Amino acid sequence: MLQEDGGIDEDVNHRIKAGWMKWRQASGILCDKSVPQKLKGKFYRTAVRPAMLYGAECWPTKRRHVQQLGVAEMRMLRWMCGHTRKDRFRNDDIRDRVGASPIEEKLVQHRLRWFGHIQRRPPEALVHSGRLKRAENVKRGQGRPNLTWEESVKRDLKDWSITKELAMDRGAWKLAIHVPKP
Known part of the structure; x- marks a missing residue:
């Protein structure tokens, strides 16, 4: 899903929304306090994360795309653990709890x-x-190339x-x- 300018912003946003849809479908398991956090993490890694990363092997990702995906992932992981940002748990600690890289x-x-x-x-x-290949000996426009x-x-x-x-x-x-x- 390329934009006219060759960007992937729409595709990244679409994949994040797809991840949230999977999250909502599985929220009964992922938000249940009686389910162990490692099991929740395994379920997240096998159901939600693949929905977010579908087709990502072809993306020319910029730092902001990685940041958008990381923010969405951490929101899901914090919610899964029952914490908010106000609780001031480090991201690495939450990742260790659920076993997600x-x-x-x-x-x-x-x-x-x-x-x-x-x-x-x-x-x-x-x-x-x-x-996509760049054409040789063609005058390009101003600014940084995509x-x-x-x-x-x-x-x-x-x-x-x-x-x-x-x-x-x-x-x-x-x-x-x-x-x-x-």
Whole structure:
């Protein structure tokens, strides 16, 4: 779901709303005080988070998109634990209680998994024809060019210190992502 200007704002908002819809459908379980928090976290990771991240492997996410997703996720997790921001519990403590990793890590995992799939395919495969390419020798407009998916992948590889070859290896990069960033 691309906008005319190539942005993904509408898609991010749509996915957040889809996550909240899943949340409301499961609120009977997720807000029940008799259900253990680890079980709530497992249910959240298997039902709500996939609804929020559906199609995210193709997003060229900006920092504000990641922040929007993170805010929505933390609201859900706090609500699930029965806390508000006034209670002043740290986000990391709440994540530890329910066993949920930050949504930014999941976005990077999805994007790098898709990058590996694309890189392993032959160049004439249809998946390569769907990627948007910048035209060479064309005068472009003023301002910064739009963020592309390839630039997002390059940023992820650099931020997490992962080589392109490691990203192409099925699942090997997952180990590198779970190591804390320096």
